[in-house]
Amino acid sequence: MAKEVMPDIAIIDYGMGNLRNVEKALARVGGQPRIIASPEEADGARALVLPGVGAFGQAMDRLTESGFDRLVKDWVRADRPFLGICLGLQLLFTESEEFGPVSGLDLVSGRVVRFRGPAFEPDGDAPGLKVPHMGWNRLNIVNPHALLEGVLEDAMAYFVHSYYCAPDDPGWTAVTTDHGIEFTSAVARGNVFASQFHPEKSGDLGLTMLTNFVRLVHAAGSRG
Amino acid sequence: MLAKRIICCLDVDRGRVVKCIKFLDPRDAGDPVELAAxxxxEGVDELTFYDITASHEGRQIMLDVAGRTAEEVFIPFTIGGGIRTIDDFRAVLKTGADKVSVNTAALKRPELIGEAAERFGSQCVVLSMDAKRSADAPPESPRWECYINGGRVPTGVDAVDWARRGEELGAGEIVLNSIDADGTMAGYDIELCRAVADAVGIPVIASGGAGTPDHVYAALTDGRCEAALIASIAHFSAHPIAEIKDFCAQRGVSMRPTAPPS
Structure with a gap:
Protein backbone atom coordinates (compact mmCIF):
# COMPACT_ATOMS: atom_id res chain seq x y z
CA MET A 1 0.00 0.00 0.00
CA ALA A 2 1.32 3.41 -0.95
CA LYS A 3 2.23 5.62 1.96
CA GLU A 4 -0.05 8.61 2.22
CA VAL A 5 1.88 11.78 1.52
CA MET A 6 0.94 14.59 3.86
CA PRO A 7 0.03 17.86 2.18
CA ASP A 8 2.88 20.33 2.23
CA ILE A 9 1.67 23.75 3.33
CA ALA A 10 3.82 26.86 2.82
CA ILE A 11 3.30 29.73 5.28
CA ILE A 12 4.43 33.09 3.93
CA ASP A 13 6.86 34.97 6.18
CA TYR A 14 6.97 38.60 5.09
CA GLY A 15 7.82 40.09 8.46
CA MET A 16 4.25 40.78 9.56
CA GLY A 17 3.71 39.06 12.87
CA ASN A 18 4.43 35.77 14.51
CA LEU A 19 3.84 32.70 12.35
CA ARG A 20 4.61 30.10 14.98
CA ASN A 21 1.00 29.88 16.17
CA VAL A 22 -0.30 29.18 12.66
CA GLU A 23 2.47 26.66 12.05
CA LYS A 24 1.89 24.71 15.26
CA ALA A 25 -1.89 24.63 14.79
CA LEU A 26 -1.55 23.23 11.25
CA ALA A 27 0.95 20.66 12.50
CA ARG A 28 -1.44 19.70 15.32
CA VAL A 29 -4.19 18.75 12.85
CA GLY A 30 -1.92 16.65 10.65
CA GLY A 31 -0.66 19.19 8.14
CA GLN A 32 2.98 19.56 7.19
CA PRO A 33 3.56 23.29 7.42
CA ARG A 34 6.79 25.08 6.65
CA ILE A 35 7.58 28.78 6.83
CA ILE A 36 8.95 30.31 3.64
CA ALA A 37 10.80 33.61 3.30
CA SER A 38 10.94 33.81 -0.52
CA PRO A 39 8.51 32.90 -3.34
CA GLU A 40 10.97 30.30 -4.73
CA GLU A 41 10.59 28.28 -1.55
CA ALA A 42 6.93 27.68 -2.43
CA ASP A 43 8.08 25.22 -5.11
CA GLY A 44 6.52 21.86 -4.44
CA ALA A 45 4.04 23.23 -1.89
CA ARG A 46 0.41 22.21 -2.34
CA ALA A 47 -1.09 25.00 -0.30
CA LEU A 48 -0.28 28.56 0.61
CA VAL A 49 -1.10 30.36 3.86
CA LEU A 50 -0.95 34.15 4.15
CA PRO A 51 -1.19 35.20 7.82
CA GLY A 52 -0.28 38.61 9.19
CA VAL A 53 -1.01 41.30 11.69
CA GLY A 54 -0.08 44.97 11.38
CA ALA A 55 -0.65 47.85 9.00
CA PHE A 56 -2.00 47.21 5.49
CA GLY A 57 0.38 49.58 3.67
CA GLN A 58 3.51 48.16 5.24
CA ALA A 59 2.30 44.63 4.51
CA MET A 60 1.70 45.44 0.82
CA ASP A 61 5.18 47.00 0.57
CA ARG A 62 6.76 43.88 2.00
CA LEU A 63 4.75 41.56 -0.26
CA THR A 64 5.81 43.56 -3.30
CA GLU A 65 9.49 43.86 -2.32
CA SER A 66 9.74 40.10 -1.73
CA GLY A 67 7.82 39.12 -4.85
CA PHE A 68 5.20 37.32 -2.78
CA ASP A 69 2.51 39.54 -4.33
CA ARG A 70 2.98 37.81 -7.70
CA LEU A 71 2.97 34.35 -6.08
CA VAL A 72 -0.26 34.98 -4.18
CA LYS A 73 -1.99 36.43 -7.25
CA ASP A 74 -1.05 33.49 -9.46
CA TRP A 75 -1.91 30.99 -6.74
CA VAL A 76 -5.36 32.38 -6.00
CA ARG A 77 -6.23 32.91 -9.68
CA ALA A 78 -5.29 29.28 -10.34
CA ASP A 79 -7.69 28.26 -7.54
CA ARG A 80 -4.99 26.40 -5.67
CA PRO A 81 -5.58 25.75 -1.93
CA PHE A 82 -5.13 29.05 -0.12
CA LEU A 83 -5.81 30.24 3.41
CA GLY A 84 -5.65 33.92 4.38
CA ILE A 85 -5.84 34.99 8.00
CA CYS A 86 -6.62 38.47 9.37
CA LEU A 87 -4.42 40.86 7.35
CA GLY A 88 -4.07 37.92 4.91
CA LEU A 89 -7.77 38.35 4.15
CA GLN A 90 -7.67 42.13 3.87
CA LEU A 91 -4.71 42.13 1.46
CA LEU A 92 -6.77 40.20 -1.11
CA PHE A 93 -9.02 43.24 -1.57
CA THR A 94 -8.76 46.13 -4.03
CA GLU A 95 -7.80 48.75 -1.47
CA SER A 96 -7.75 49.69 2.20
CA GLU A 97 -8.45 53.05 3.79
CA GLU A 98 -5.93 52.33 6.58
CA PHE A 99 -3.43 55.25 6.35
CA GLY A 100 -4.50 55.45 2.72
CA PRO A 101 -6.22 54.57 0.46
CA VAL A 102 -3.58 51.90 -0.21
CA SER A 103 -3.92 49.44 -3.09
CA GLY A 104 -4.16 45.75 -2.28
CA LEU A 105 -3.79 42.59 -4.37
CA ASP A 106 -7.20 43.18 -5.99
CA LEU A 107 -8.12 39.50 -6.10
CA VAL A 108 -11.43 40.31 -4.43
CA SER A 109 -13.12 43.46 -5.63
CA GLY A 110 -13.95 45.64 -2.64
CA ARG A 111 -12.60 47.85 0.12
CA VAL A 112 -11.22 47.49 3.62
CA VAL A 113 -12.78 50.11 5.88
CA ARG A 114 -12.66 51.15 9.54
CA PHE A 115 -15.45 50.37 12.01
CA ARG A 116 -17.41 53.58 12.48
CA GLY A 117 -20.91 54.90 13.02
CA PRO A 118 -23.32 55.68 15.86
CA ALA A 119 -22.89 52.24 17.46
CA PHE A 120 -19.28 53.17 18.27
CA GLU A 121 -20.12 56.53 19.89
CA PRO A 122 -20.90 56.85 23.61
CA ASP A 123 -24.64 57.12 24.25
CA GLY A 124 -25.44 58.45 27.71
CA ASP A 125 -23.98 55.95 30.17
CA ALA A 126 -23.30 53.31 27.53
CA PRO A 127 -19.72 53.60 26.25
CA GLY A 128 -20.34 52.47 22.64
CA LEU A 129 -18.72 49.54 20.87
CA LYS A 130 -14.95 49.28 20.97
CA VAL A 131 -12.37 49.44 18.20
CA PRO A 132 -10.33 47.27 17.87
CA HIS A 133 -12.96 44.56 17.70
CA MET A 134 -11.11 42.16 19.96
CA GLY A 135 -12.34 38.94 21.48
CA TRP A 136 -14.74 36.09 20.77
CA ASN A 137 -17.66 36.74 18.48
CA ARG A 138 -20.28 34.71 16.67
CA LEU A 139 -20.00 33.33 13.13
CA ASN A 140 -23.06 33.35 10.87
CA ILE A 141 -22.47 31.05 7.94
CA VAL A 142 -24.14 32.54 4.88
CA ASN A 143 -22.44 30.40 2.22
CA PRO A 144 -21.33 26.88 3.09
CA HIS A 145 -17.74 25.92 2.31
CA ALA A 146 -15.59 22.84 2.86
CA LEU A 147 -13.63 24.65 5.58
CA LEU A 148 -16.82 25.28 7.55
CA GLU A 149 -17.91 21.66 7.74
CA GLY A 150 -18.69 20.71 11.33
CA VAL A 151 -18.74 24.34 12.47
CA LEU A 152 -21.79 24.71 14.69
CA GLU A 153 -24.42 27.38 14.18
CA ASP A 154 -23.61 29.35 17.36
CA ALA A 155 -19.82 28.93 17.14
CA MET A 156 -17.54 31.77 18.14
CA ALA A 157 -14.11 32.67 16.82
CA TYR A 158 -11.34 34.99 17.98
CA PHE A 159 -10.94 38.43 16.38
CA VAL A 160 -8.44 41.29 16.71
CA HIS A 161 -8.90 44.05 14.10
CA SER A 162 -9.95 47.66 13.55
CA TYR A 163 -10.78 47.44 9.82
CA TYR A 164 -13.14 45.06 8.03
CA CYS A 165 -13.62 43.89 4.45
CA ALA A 166 -16.54 44.93 2.27
CA PRO A 167 -16.60 42.84 -0.93
CA ASP A 168 -18.50 44.32 -3.91
CA ASP A 169 -19.80 40.87 -4.84
CA PRO A 170 -21.77 39.34 -1.93
CA GLY A 171 -21.09 35.94 -3.50
CA TRP A 172 -17.63 36.07 -1.92
CA THR A 173 -19.01 36.26 1.62
CA ALA A 174 -18.97 32.92 3.42
CA VAL A 175 -19.34 34.10 7.00
CA THR A 176 -20.59 37.29 8.63
CA THR A 177 -20.18 38.64 12.16
CA ASP A 178 -21.93 41.45 14.00
CA HIS A 179 -19.96 44.27 15.55
CA GLY A 180 -22.10 47.37 15.19
CA ILE A 181 -22.49 46.28 11.58
CA GLU A 182 -22.90 42.86 10.01
CA PHE A 183 -19.53 42.53 8.27
CA THR A 184 -17.88 39.85 6.12
CA SER A 185 -15.73 37.80 8.49
CA ALA A 186 -14.68 35.22 5.89
CA VAL A 187 -14.63 34.96 2.10
CA ALA A 188 -14.49 31.75 0.09
CA ARG A 189 -14.48 30.58 -3.50
CA GLY A 190 -13.34 27.18 -4.69
CA ASN A 191 -10.12 26.28 -2.91
CA VAL A 192 -9.58 29.80 -1.64
CA PHE A 193 -10.67 30.72 1.89
CA ALA A 194 -9.72 33.72 4.00
CA SER A 195 -10.97 34.79 7.41
CA GLN A 196 -10.78 37.94 9.51
CA PHE A 197 -10.74 35.81 12.66
CA HIS A 198 -7.82 33.66 13.74
CA PRO A 199 -8.49 29.91 13.36
CA GLU A 200 -5.17 29.19 15.08
CA LYS A 201 -6.48 31.02 18.17
CA SER A 202 -10.11 29.89 18.04
CA GLY A 203 -9.87 26.70 20.07
CA ASP A 204 -11.83 23.67 18.84
CA LEU A 205 -13.62 25.63 16.15
CA GLY A 206 -10.33 26.80 14.67
CA LEU A 207 -8.77 23.36 14.77
CA THR A 208 -11.87 21.94 13.03
CA MET A 209 -11.46 24.48 10.24
CA LEU A 210 -7.75 23.79 9.90
CA THR A 211 -8.44 20.04 9.80
CA ASN A 212 -10.87 20.76 6.96
CA PHE A 213 -8.19 22.82 5.23
CA VAL A 214 -5.64 20.01 5.42
CA ARG A 215 -8.29 17.65 4.00
CA LEU A 216 -9.08 20.10 1.18
CA VAL A 217 -5.37 20.40 0.35
CA HIS A 218 -5.14 16.66 0.17
CA ALA A 219 -8.22 16.31 -2.02
CA ALA A 220 -7.09 19.08 -4.37
CA GLY A 221 -3.66 17.46 -4.64
CA SER A 222 -4.96 14.01 -5.48
CA ARG A 223 -7.22 15.44 -8.17
CA GLY A 224 -4.31 17.20 -9.84
CA MET B 1 -21.73 40.93 20.20
CA LEU B 2 -18.45 40.10 21.91
CA ALA B 3 -18.59 37.37 24.52
CA LYS B 4 -17.45 37.90 28.09
CA ARG B 5 -14.39 35.79 28.81
CA ILE B 6 -13.21 33.26 31.35
CA ILE B 7 -9.43 33.26 31.64
CA CYS B 8 -7.46 30.57 33.44
CA CYS B 9 -4.36 31.79 35.19
CA LEU B 10 -1.31 29.62 35.66
CA ASP B 11 0.83 31.14 38.42
CA VAL B 12 4.18 29.49 37.85
CA ASP B 13 6.94 29.23 40.44
CA ARG B 14 10.16 27.48 39.35
CA GLY B 15 8.40 25.54 36.60
CA ARG B 16 5.34 24.40 38.60
CA VAL B 17 1.85 25.88 38.77
CA VAL B 18 1.15 27.02 42.32
CA LYS B 19 -1.73 28.71 44.02
CA CYS B 20 -1.26 31.15 46.86
CA ILE B 21 -3.65 32.59 49.38
CA LYS B 22 -3.38 36.39 49.58
CA PHE B 23 -0.14 36.05 47.57
CA LEU B 24 1.44 33.79 50.26
CA ASP B 25 1.94 30.09 51.02
CA PRO B 26 2.11 28.65 47.50
CA ARG B 27 0.68 25.17 47.14
CA ASP B 28 1.39 22.94 44.17
CA ALA B 29 -1.35 22.73 41.54
CA GLY B 30 0.41 20.81 38.77
CA ASP B 31 2.47 21.01 35.62
CA PRO B 32 1.86 24.12 33.46
CA VAL B 33 2.05 22.24 30.15
CA GLU B 34 -0.49 19.64 31.30
CA LEU B 35 -2.82 22.20 32.85
CA ALA B 36 -2.68 24.42 29.75
CA ALA B 37 -3.62 21.47 27.54
CA GLU B 42 -12.22 22.28 28.58
CA GLY B 43 -13.17 25.44 26.72
CA VAL B 44 -11.56 28.28 28.65
CA ASP B 45 -11.42 31.44 26.49
CA GLU B 46 -7.86 32.53 27.25
CA LEU B 47 -4.85 31.42 29.23
CA THR B 48 -2.39 33.47 31.23
CA PHE B 49 1.04 32.24 32.24
CA TYR B 50 2.47 34.21 35.13
CA ASP B 51 5.96 33.68 36.51
CA ILE B 52 5.11 34.90 40.00
CA THR B 53 8.63 35.10 41.44
CA ALA B 54 10.58 36.43 38.42
CA SER B 55 10.01 40.04 39.37
CA HIS B 56 10.73 39.60 43.07
CA GLU B 57 13.86 37.59 42.36
CA GLY B 58 14.98 40.10 39.72
CA ARG B 59 15.42 37.43 37.04
CA GLN B 60 14.13 36.73 33.54
CA ILE B 61 10.92 34.84 32.98
CA MET B 62 11.40 31.10 32.39
CA LEU B 63 11.03 31.22 28.63
CA ASP B 64 11.48 27.49 28.07
CA VAL B 65 8.55 26.55 30.32
CA ALA B 66 6.43 29.38 28.89
CA GLY B 67 7.27 28.23 25.36
CA ARG B 68 6.42 24.60 26.04
CA THR B 69 3.13 25.73 27.57
CA ALA B 70 2.37 27.87 24.51
CA GLU B 71 2.68 24.77 22.30
CA GLU B 72 -0.46 23.35 23.92
CA VAL B 73 -2.54 26.48 23.57
CA PHE B 74 -4.82 27.25 20.60
CA ILE B 75 -6.55 30.20 22.21
CA PRO B 76 -5.24 33.66 23.13
CA PHE B 77 -2.25 33.34 25.43
CA THR B 78 -0.74 35.97 27.75
CA ILE B 79 2.66 35.73 29.39
CA GLY B 80 3.82 37.86 32.31
CA GLY B 81 6.21 38.06 35.23
CA GLY B 82 9.52 39.91 35.34
CA ILE B 83 8.92 41.81 32.07
CA ARG B 84 11.07 44.97 32.18
CA THR B 85 12.12 45.97 28.67
CA ILE B 86 11.03 46.03 25.05
CA ASP B 87 13.45 43.16 24.47
CA ASP B 88 11.58 41.15 27.12
CA PHE B 89 8.36 41.86 25.22
CA ARG B 90 9.92 40.68 21.98
CA ALA B 91 11.31 37.49 23.55
CA VAL B 92 7.99 36.57 25.14
CA LEU B 93 5.98 37.27 21.96
CA LYS B 94 8.38 35.04 20.07
CA THR B 95 7.62 32.10 22.35
CA GLY B 96 4.01 32.25 21.12
CA ALA B 97 2.35 34.78 23.41
CA ASP B 98 -0.35 37.03 21.96
CA LYS B 99 -0.19 39.49 24.83
CA VAL B 100 2.37 40.47 27.41
CA SER B 101 1.50 41.41 30.94
CA VAL B 102 3.48 44.07 32.83
CA ASN B 103 3.16 45.01 36.48
CA THR B 104 6.13 46.01 38.66
CA ALA B 105 8.26 47.43 35.83
CA ALA B 106 5.38 49.60 34.60
CA LEU B 107 4.88 51.13 38.04
CA LYS B 108 8.60 51.83 38.30
CA ARG B 109 8.80 53.24 34.75
CA PRO B 110 5.34 53.97 33.29
CA GLU B 111 6.80 54.89 29.87
CA LEU B 112 7.32 51.17 29.27
CA ILE B 113 3.58 50.86 28.56
CA GLY B 114 3.66 53.49 25.82
CA GLU B 115 6.86 52.20 24.26
CA ALA B 116 5.48 48.66 24.09
CA ALA B 117 2.11 49.83 22.73
CA GLU B 118 3.82 51.82 20.00
CA ARG B 119 6.10 48.96 19.02
CA PHE B 120 3.71 45.99 19.29
CA GLY B 121 0.23 47.57 19.43
CA SER B 122 -2.01 48.25 22.41
CA GLN B 123 -3.82 44.97 21.87
CA CYS B 124 -0.84 43.07 23.21
CA VAL B 125 -0.05 45.24 26.24
CA VAL B 126 -1.81 44.07 29.39
CA LEU B 127 -1.41 46.17 32.51
CA SER B 128 -1.62 43.90 35.51
CA MET B 129 -1.98 45.52 38.91
CA ASP B 130 -1.96 44.13 42.43
CA ALA B 131 -4.30 46.19 44.59
CA LYS B 132 -4.99 46.08 48.31
CA ARG B 133 -7.62 47.92 50.29
CA SER B 134 -6.14 50.80 52.28
CA ALA B 135 -6.77 50.15 55.95
CA ASP B 136 -7.17 53.86 56.72
CA ALA B 137 -9.94 54.49 54.16
CA PRO B 138 -13.49 54.54 55.52
CA PRO B 139 -15.66 51.59 54.36
CA GLU B 140 -18.13 53.91 52.61
CA SER B 141 -15.39 55.38 50.41
CA PRO B 142 -12.80 52.63 49.97
CA ARG B 143 -9.44 53.15 48.34
CA TRP B 144 -6.98 50.63 47.00
CA GLU B 145 -3.20 50.88 46.82
CA CYS B 146 -0.98 49.23 44.20
CA TYR B 147 1.77 46.86 45.34
CA ILE B 148 4.79 45.63 43.42
CA ASN B 149 7.17 42.66 43.51
CA GLY B 150 4.43 40.07 43.80
CA GLY B 151 2.41 41.98 46.38
CA ARG B 152 5.41 42.52 48.64
CA VAL B 153 6.05 46.27 48.37
CA PRO B 154 3.44 49.06 48.70
CA THR B 155 3.82 51.97 46.26
CA GLY B 156 1.43 54.61 47.56
CA VAL B 157 -0.16 54.70 44.08
CA ASP B 158 -3.97 54.65 44.00
CA ALA B 159 -5.31 51.74 41.91
CA VAL B 160 -8.03 53.74 40.14
CA ASP B 161 -5.60 56.54 39.26
CA TRP B 162 -3.06 54.03 37.98
CA ALA B 163 -5.66 52.29 35.80
CA ARG B 164 -6.58 55.63 34.18
CA ARG B 165 -2.93 56.45 33.63
CA GLY B 166 -2.31 53.00 32.14
CA GLU B 167 -5.09 53.49 29.62
CA GLU B 168 -3.72 56.92 28.65
CA LEU B 169 -0.27 55.43 28.15
CA GLY B 170 -1.64 52.81 25.76
CA ALA B 171 -2.46 49.64 27.69
CA GLY B 172 -5.00 47.47 25.85
CA GLU B 173 -6.55 45.94 28.94
CA ILE B 174 -6.20 45.76 32.70
CA VAL B 175 -5.91 42.71 34.91
CA LEU B 176 -7.06 43.75 38.34
CA ASN B 177 -5.73 41.47 41.07
CA SER B 178 -7.14 41.89 44.55
CA ILE B 179 -4.49 40.93 47.10
CA ASP B 180 -7.18 40.72 49.81
CA ALA B 181 -9.30 38.27 47.85
CA ASP B 182 -6.52 36.22 46.21
CA GLY B 183 -6.91 32.49 46.76
CA THR B 184 -9.68 32.94 49.35
CA MET B 185 -12.35 31.57 46.97
CA ALA B 186 -14.72 33.93 48.81
CA GLY B 187 -15.54 36.10 45.79
CA TYR B 188 -13.97 38.93 43.83
CA ASP B 189 -13.66 42.40 45.35
CA ILE B 190 -16.65 43.67 43.38
CA GLU B 191 -16.29 47.23 44.67
CA LEU B 192 -12.74 47.33 43.35
CA CYS B 193 -13.81 45.87 39.99
CA ARG B 194 -16.49 48.48 39.62
CA ALA B 195 -14.34 51.40 40.69
CA VAL B 196 -11.72 50.55 38.06
CA ALA B 197 -14.09 49.40 35.29
CA ASP B 198 -16.07 52.65 35.59
CA ALA B 199 -12.88 54.70 35.42
CA VAL B 200 -11.51 53.33 32.14
CA GLY B 201 -12.76 52.49 28.64
CA ILE B 202 -10.52 49.47 28.06
CA PRO B 203 -11.54 45.96 29.18
CA VAL B 204 -10.98 45.18 32.85
CA ILE B 205 -10.36 41.59 33.94
CA ALA B 206 -11.39 40.72 37.49
CA SER B 207 -8.86 38.61 39.35
CA GLY B 208 -8.62 37.11 42.79
CA GLY B 209 -11.24 35.34 44.87
CA ALA B 210 -13.31 33.21 42.47
CA GLY B 211 -14.74 30.19 44.32
CA THR B 212 -18.14 29.61 42.70
CA PRO B 213 -19.83 30.27 39.34
CA ASP B 214 -21.84 32.95 41.12
CA HIS B 215 -18.66 34.89 41.92
CA VAL B 216 -17.74 34.92 38.24
CA TYR B 217 -21.26 36.02 37.32
CA ALA B 218 -21.04 38.89 39.84
CA ALA B 219 -17.72 40.12 38.39
CA LEU B 220 -19.13 40.10 34.84
CA THR B 221 -22.33 41.90 35.81
CA ASP B 222 -22.16 44.01 39.04
CA GLY B 223 -18.38 44.26 38.71
CA ARG B 224 -18.75 45.50 35.10
CA CYS B 225 -15.72 43.50 34.02
CA GLU B 226 -15.26 42.10 30.50
CA ALA B 227 -13.54 38.97 31.74
CA ALA B 228 -12.96 36.99 34.89
CA LEU B 229 -9.68 35.34 35.72
CA ILE B 230 -9.87 32.07 37.62
CA ALA B 231 -7.22 29.86 39.20
CA SER B 232 -8.00 27.81 42.33
CA ILE B 233 -11.55 27.07 41.20
CA ALA B 234 -10.14 25.50 38.01
CA HIS B 235 -6.96 23.86 39.35
CA PHE B 236 -8.73 22.08 42.16
CA SER B 237 -11.69 21.21 39.91
CA ALA B 238 -14.29 22.66 42.23
CA HIS B 239 -16.36 23.70 39.21
CA PRO B 240 -15.61 22.72 35.60
CA ILE B 241 -15.24 25.62 33.18
CA ALA B 242 -18.34 24.51 31.26
CA GLU B 243 -20.42 24.76 34.45
CA ILE B 244 -19.23 28.31 35.12
CA LYS B 245 -19.97 29.35 31.54
CA ASP B 246 -23.40 27.73 31.52
CA PHE B 247 -24.26 29.40 34.81
CA CYS B 248 -23.45 32.83 33.38
CA ALA B 249 -25.04 32.15 29.97
CA GLN B 250 -28.31 30.99 31.55
CA ARG B 251 -28.46 34.33 33.35
CA GLY B 252 -28.10 36.33 30.14
CA VAL B 253 -24.35 36.91 29.93
CA SER B 254 -22.96 36.42 26.41
CA MET B 255 -20.45 33.56 26.67
CA ARG B 256 -18.62 31.46 24.10
CA PRO B 257 -20.30 28.03 24.21
CA THR B 258 -18.00 25.19 25.14
CA ALA B 259 -18.00 22.23 22.77
CA PRO B 260 -20.56 19.58 23.66
CA PRO B 261 -18.91 16.44 25.04
CA SER B 262 -18.07 14.15 22.15
Missing part, protein backbone atom coordinates in the same frame (compact mmCIF):
# COMPACT_ATOMS: atom_id res chain seq x y z
CA UNK B 38 -6.47 20.54 29.89
CA UNK B 39 -7.97 24.03 30.08
CA UNK B 40 -7.61 24.47 26.33
CA UNK B 41 -9.74 21.35 25.84
Missing amino acids: RYNV
